Amino acid sequence: MSADVLPRRSPAAAWLAENGAVVALVVLVVALSLLSGDFLSLTNLLNVGVQAAVTAILAFGSTFVIVTGGIDLSVGSVAALSAISLAWTATSAGLPWPLATLVSLAVGIACGLVSAALIAYGKLPPFIATLAMLGIARGLALVVSEGSPIAMPDAVSELGGTIGAYLPIPLIVMVVMGVIAAVILNRTYPGRAMYAIGGNQEAARLSGIKVDRQLLITYALSGGFAAVAGIVLASRLASAQPQAAAGYELDAIAAVVIGGASLSGGKGRALGTLVGALILAVLRNGLNLLSVSAFWQQVVIGVVIALAVLVDTLRRRGTN
Template sequence: MPTKISIGNEKINSRDPFLGKALVKSNGYRNYLLKFQSLIALLILCLVIGLLSDKFFTAANAWNVMRQISVNICISVGMTLVVLTAGIDLSVGSVLALCGAITAGLLKSGIEVPAFDLYIGFTLLGAILAGITIGSLLGAFNGWTITRFNVPPFVATLAMLTIARGLTMLWTKGFPISGLGENFSYLGTGWFLGIPLPVWISGLIVFAAIIITNKTRVGRYIYAIGGNESASKLSGININKIKILVYAIAGGLAAIGGLIVTSRLDSAQPNAGFSYELDAIAAVVIGGTSLSGGRGSILGTVQGAIIIGVLNNGLVLLNVSPFWQQVVKGLVILLAVIIDKSNAKNE
């Protein structure tokens, strides 16, 4: 009998068993490369930058890269959950800035209500929880707008990007909020067991996200909605509830990223988080998560975030102009999307 071999969407009948084995082996190599393409790209990138700069393979630079990517990992994990449902969130950079500014303002000045001669002070924990809560509520509002009014995620989150950025300017009056104290600064600059605290925070977030996506019913629902929303609805999944939850998580994680940035600088900058959403989307796509939804992983996103972090660090070490850095990152995103679409066609 002829041997049937599937390559992409085509089937080839071959009476030659040696040819059949060769084709199957070739297809196995291809799948292996696709599985580890992000890791291979990271290794090649590190080798190239290491050859061009003698400062790259140093302990100080390694910790610097880890601190930098910690913020992007926080945002990218939330973005991954959103993209897995075939959505997108363009507001995470602005939400990051707003939540960081709100936390800084509450910690330093509290809330004053002159009409009632009332002052509400905030402890460090209270201010942090308030910032994360605001981020989650803004994310939930994104999800509610998308599900309640059937607004495309791109449009709804683009609107929130503008709203959150405007609220940040109103809250800060266009000026940085600085002098937040050593305890708050420790969140972004401190060390624990020889590892920077932001790395611990991002690591815990990644661990929790892996558990949610791989071991819980909510995780299975997220993949199901991205894979086939109509079938998920017919099977009884509350699609609106899951989407609102996913966007709320993305907003809360953006807020945590904002806390890390603000504490590291000891200042809430009105323009913080500018273009952070692009780095997050790049990390998600490079990590192998499909923009069509239903396919991807948290660990893949972590690899993508590390690639973006190493790329940013390498371009700085090589004294590449910031303008060219934007061009390079844009080309990387475009290349990742092209590879994603090509892989989707061959599945």
């Protein structure tokens, strides 16, 4: 069939294709509010936001990577190592907590740079490079902490609290990191380069984009966001735990895909990622309120992720 006779999507269908995650979130909220009288309480909604915060921050960093057509399996382990670095340098090394926080962020960024170097210069597939970093970061977290939790400085632990009686600080951090991610993706040269690399890496290279350098920036950002997520998680627990955030990398990737990003690269938005993280948090919270077994919750989450990837696959087929 020639291109001029291909059926065109209606504006409504095009809008739905771009904003399907938002529609799904609204439908989910309405359904759970009808099934559980406690769901729409202010306390529960704020709890959902807090539950989504760490996953969302990790997912913002993963969005950069997935937009380039890559993947980062190490973000959960990097989050744990970064939090351990902060706690250890503030207690055993005696650094003031602001300097310890900078060390923690530097550790996260360094992990991202190592992964990127393996990909850009070592020519390892992103899956293998970040899988290796997953093991390295988790192992270092266990070595530094000797397998035991380390208490966080009191000033940092306050990040897990609230402003006033209700407003959770992790929720504010999530919003701030989301805005930063959106600005990077939409308003900066590295952000535009990420989309170009994800769309066609060779074409991006031929157009003058220094792909290897941009990959270093991309994975460094992912590591930096993972460090922030690790600090927020540790502040909620009041301690840095070497096994913290285990499996969170899968939730982060799921949030990005549910939010409308394409695993083939070139597509993804910070707002969509936030919606994806909220869908996961709302779903888990609602299933808990409905007393659904944790085992079945895993089944439901898996089905949602599979459907999100299937929709992405069908969407890409429809544009080819």
